Amino acid sequence: MKIVTYNVNGIKARLPRLIEYLTEDQPNIVCLQELKSSDETFPVAEIEAAGYGAVWHGQKAWNGVAILAKGATPVVRQRGLDGEPEDEHSRYIEAEAGGIVVAALYLPNGNPQPGPKFDYKLRWMDRLAARARVLLAEEVPAVLAGDYNVIANDDDTYSVRAMQDDALMQPESRERYRALVGQGWTDALRTQFPKGGVWTFWDYQAGAWQRDAGFRIDHLLLSPQAADRMIDAGVDKAYRGRDKASDHAPTWVRLR
């Protein structure tokens, strides 16, 4: 089974590309981020017409996450993360689909840093880590899939220098990502490509796509029970080059 994470950067603007991807590639489970859509305007009819069931956690204008499953509707376990009741950002949804626990997450960008947005990012990472521990304790196949907004290693970016002051690769962000993985999760892409040099995002600006100036920030973390079933992982890079594409490419893992 193929499990995908895909930051669509606006599901209304990206709907033709998304439906195209579902139809052409037929992935089993798709975690979406940056819907930029309220719950009421989520295009469920079009997604169902493509053969997918969906659950979502939307918000007007920004953020928003969803989980799609081919031929079935995922069963929601949780929307949002505990620990900060006043947090109104829609950045986390967790469901059971295809016998696997799947979470779609959109980790805060955190720029500019330092500042309140960066502080929020770090707090959100701590809250995610707490939830991840609960999932690991269940000892079931689980996948934490999403846009982590963390460049974990120097070889996960085209240019360390260009990104050195960015919230995506500050030591505090990296330490928390490493600690999360260190709980017992397997970074699927890192396992597949241990030397790095694989990108999942290319900026719209400055011809980043044409220059292949990207970085890897979309990650799939596997519980031990899921990691045991990993076949391979990759990036469906060609979709980044299509007309009216998202600035992220679909990123995936296949499990037995």
Next chain:
DNA sequence: ATGGCTTAGTTCCTAAGA
């Protein structure tokens, strides 16, 4: 390069993204 795009909403400008 506090930004050369792109999206969405308070839409003809601003905020946010990464």
